[in-house]
Amino acid sequence: MDILTQQLINGLVLGSIYALVALGYTMVYGILELINFAHGEVTMIGAMVALTVIGLLLGMAPELPGLMVVFSGLLVAIPACMALAFAIEKVAYRPLRRAPRLAPLITAIGVSIILQNVAMLVWGRQYVAFPAILPQGQYEVFGAHITDLQLVIVALSLTTMAGLWLLVERTRLGRAMRATAQSKEVAALMGVNVDRVISATFVIGAAIAAIAGVMVSAYYGLAHYHMGFLLGLKAFAAAVLGGIGNIAGAMLGGLLLGIIEALGAGYIGDLTGGFLGSHYQDVFAFFVLILVLVFRPSGLLGERVANRA
Amino acid sequence: MKSTLFASSALMLALLVAGCGDKKSADVDVIRIGSVAPLTGPQAHLGKDNENGARLAVEEINAGGLVLNGRKVRLELIGEDDHAEPKTATIVAQKLVDQGVKAVIGHLNSGTTIPASKIYHDAGIPQISPSATAIAYTAQGYKTAYRVMTNDEQQGKVLGEYATGPLGARRIAVIDDRTAYGQGLADEFEKAARAAGAEIVAREFTNDRATDFAAILTNIKGKSPDLVFFGGMDPQGGPMAKQMKRLGVNARLLGGDGLQNANFIKLAGADAEGVIASSPGLPIDSMPGGAAFREDFEAKYGVIQVYAPYAYDAVYVLVSAMIRANSAEPAKVLAELPNTDHNGVTGPIRFDHKGDTLGGAVTLYQVKDGAWQVLETVKR
Numbered sequence: 301m302d303i304l305t306q307q308l309i310n311g312l313v314l315g316s317i318y319a320l321v322a323l324g325y326t327m328v329y330g331i332l333e334l335i336n337f338a339h340g341e342v343t344m345i346g347a348m349v350a351l352t353v354i355g356l357l358l359g360m361a362p363e364l365p366g367l368m369v370v371f372s373g374l375l376v377a378i379p380a381c382m383a384l385a386f387a388i389e390k391v392a393y394r395p396l397r398r399a400p401r402l403a404p405l406i407t408a409i410g411v412s413i414i415l416q417n418v419a420m421l422v423w424g425r426q427y428v429a430f431p432a433i434l435p436q437g438q439y440e441v442f443g444a445h446i447t448d449l450q451l452v453i454v455a456l457s458l459t460t461m462a463g464l465w466l467l468v469e470r471t472r473l474g475r476a477m478r479a480t481a482q483s484k485e486v487a488a489l490m491g492v493n494v495d496r497v498i499s500a501t502f503v504i505g506a507a508i509a510a511i512a513g514v515m516v517s518a519y520y521g522l523a524h525y526h527m528g529f530l531l532g533l534k535a536f537a538a539a540v541l542g543g544i545g546n547i548a549g550a551m552l553g554g555l556l557l558g559i560i561e562a563l564g565a566g567y568i569g570d571l572t573g574g575f576l577g578s579h580y581q582d583v584f585a586f587f588v589l590i591l592v593l594v595f596r597p598s599g600l601l602g603e604r605v606a607n608r609a
Numbered sequence: 610m611k612s613t614l615f616a617s618s619a620l621m622l623a624l625l626v627a628g629c630g631d632k633k634s635a636d637v638d639v640i641r642i643g644s645v646a647p648l649t650g651p652q653a654h655l656g657k658d659n660e661n662g663a664r665l666a667v668e669e670i671n672a673g674g675l676v677l678n679g680r681k682v683r684l685e686l687i688g689e690d691d692h693a694e695p696k697t698a699t700i701v702a703q704k705l706v707d708q709g710v711k712a713v714i715g716h717l718n719s720g721t722t723i724p725a726s727k728i729y730h731d732a733g734i735p736q737i738s739p740s741a742t743a744i745a746y747t748a749q750g751y752k753t754a755y756r757v758m759t760n761d762e763q764q765g766k767v768l769g770e771y772a773t774g775p776l777g778a779r780r781i782a783v784i785d786d787r788t789a790y791g792q793g794l795a796d797e798f799e800k801a802a803r804a805a806g807a808e809i810v811a812r813e814f815t816n817d818r819a820t821d822f823a824a825i826l827t828n829i830k831g832k833s834p835d836l837v838f839f840g841g842m843d844p845q846g847g848p849m850a851k852q853m854k855r856l857g858v859n860a861r862l863l864g865g866d867g868l869q870n871a872n873f874i875k876l877a878g879a880d881a882e883g884v885i886a887s888s889p890g891l892p893i894d895s896m897p898g899g900a901a902f903r904e905d906f907e908a909k910y911g912v913i914q915v916y917a918p919y920a921y922d923a924v925y926v927l928v929s930a931m932i933r934a935n936s937a938e939p940a941k942v943l944a945e946l947p948n949t950d951h952n953g954v955t956g957p958i959r960f961d962h963k964g965d966t967l968g969g970a971v972t973l974y975q976v977k978d979g980a981w982q983v984l985e986t987v988k989r
Contacts, residue, residue, distance in 0.1 A: 303827055303828070303831040306827045306830070306856065307823075307824060307827050307828075310823035310824055313823075314821055420649065420653070424654075425649070425653030425656075425657055426654045426872070427651075427654065427843075427844055427847070427872060427875070427876055429847075429875040429876050429878065432878045438857075445855065445856050445857045447855055520820045520821070520848045520851070521851050521876060521878060522844075522848060522876050524844070526649075526650055526653075527820070530818055562823065562824040562827075563824075565824035565825055566824040566825065566827055566828045567828070569811075569812070569813065574812070577812065577813065578813045578815070578824065578828070579787050579814035579816065581815075581824065581825075
């Protein structure tokens with residue numbers, strides 16, 4: 301029982317990270333029907349920038365409290381990622397807005413490769429270690445271990461998701477985003493500045509990605525120029541699982557994918573008597589994805605197309 | 610049209626002049642040697658380390674002036690990136706063969722070295738891997754395949770005996786990263802541990818891109834082992850040590866040479882304390898030329914990751930065979946490689962009939978006070 305509890309906690313933490321990154325994919329897809337493959341790399345840049353700031357701060361004033369240092373890193377990483385996403389959209393996607401859909405998709409992959417290589421040149425090939433400055437509190441609940449960091453990750457994810465939901469559903473910008481998602485032309489006729497709304501979508505997604513990037517590197521204790529690739533792929537799968545273009549779907553898909561992965565990897569070996577092992581972890585997650593796509597091509601929550609943003 | 614004609618004749622003239630200029634250096638033969646390792650991706654730091662080790666040797670040899678068959682020879686190292694992927698490894702290997710390299714130092718991983726070895730074998734080019742340890746590499750019967758590092762059978766056996774002997778482990782969980790290296794080492798470890806009477810309570814798997822091990826470690830925790838063995842590299846081992854502590858797995862972490870490097874300690878932080886890992890050969894500071902090598906290497910490229918001394922020795926083994934053959938022709942060099950008796954930085958290097966190293970040692974290290982400390986060296 302304590303093992304099951306622990307696996308659910310593992311999955312929940314992993315899933316809330318996936319969900320945050322998945323939001324960025326789904327928001328952009330909702331508006332542009334573009335799969336922004338560079339989004340995983342924006343997450344990576346967020347982690348790298350934050351780590352650089354953290355390293356500088358620790359170098360100058362080692363006595364600062366750890367939480368404050370990490371928070372300062374995050375405060376620099378968020379605007380950095382927002383500026384980056386703004387530039388990417390303007391340079392790489394906007395000129396192709398009326399091009400066939402395949403063109404911006406390929407550009408997205410190109411941007412992703414460029415960002416990876418730039419990061420490799422700037423931060424090197426080394427794994428950058430996240431300094432152990434965060435409080436290391438641990439609790440035992442029903443025999444399972446929970447750390448302060450895990451609680452913060454889940455809490456921060458849920459807060460961010462709630463904030464985004466409020467933004468989309470309750471603000472003028474949110475209404476403009478939903479309108480643009482339904483029809484760019486009609487929204488423009490109604491006085492919505494479509495270009496600005498699309499920019500805002502990218503920038504908001506990037507801010508969330510920066511938060512996710514810092515959380516990932518703090519959680520695993522490392523950052524690497526390559527870290528955004530697999531994270532982006534998993535988050536993309538989560539977005540599709542939940543129904544791409546649907547914000548609630550991205551959250552649900554992320555959390556589900558995390559839990560499926562944890563339970564799958566944890567139990568597949570025992571359930572099949574060692575015939576299948578935990579190396580099927582990723583297969584398991586993607587198998588579920590395929591099942592969903594076969595029986596519900598729009599994803600779990602994908603039918604509310606009109607409401608997407 | 611006229612101007613094009615003028616331009617092209619000017620170009621011809623320029624080429625001619627350039628050609629004349631080259632004449633002066635034309636009495637130096639250039640011999641190309643390939644060096645293959647992952648230079649991008651999660652293991653890029655290790656790959657660059659290998660290439661730098663080989664480069665240091667090449668630069669020293671060039672500075673010393675190599676003469677073969679009465680002609681001055683300059684070595685040119687061509688560094689290629691195999692992404693640590695078997696598929697890319699074969700593409701890169703073919704590319705090197707097509708470029709006419711006379712020998713290859715590489716690859717880094719067993720999973721890439723093995724598929725590439727067929728291409729070098731078919732082309733008749735000697736291949737010396739500094740770091741591939743999978744048994745399968747030299748078991749294919751290729752007369753072109755050599756390595757300068759202890760193989761997994763030798764290392765896995767030492768690790769298995771150490772775990773069950775001095776560490777007294779009875780319930781052991783084994784994890785590997787499903788690469789030829791990780792799997793091979795874990796299999797040999799498991800064999801030796803079972804033979805010594807230990808029980809393998811769990812066999813779990815991950816991959817060489819993963820950072821999350823919570824699921825498999827939680828499962829392992831449920832089986833309450835007293836030792837966890839990981840066959841894999843530091844990018845996974847570091848976070849794994851952290852997550853073991855976080856999940857409250859009360860077992861010692863033991864690994865092979867993939868963990869025994871500076872980066873592991875950096876990534877695992879305080880949770881690296883007490884972790885034990887082995888490395889083939891002697892500790893670098895006990896190597897005959899270790900201190901001097903460290904000084905030269907660090908002056909040029911910074912901290913040594915793991916395999917740089919082996920890549921460095923591999924180049925010297927190759928060049929000494931060229932000197933004995935008095936030629937860089939692959940066929941003649943291959944005839945001389947079995948007679949290798951080289952006193953390298955990593956120790957004396959001699960080969961058995963398969964291309965594996967003879968003799969040598971495996972050293973066990975433990976992290977104490979944030980640094981790898983030598984526990985003991987097991988001679989084979």
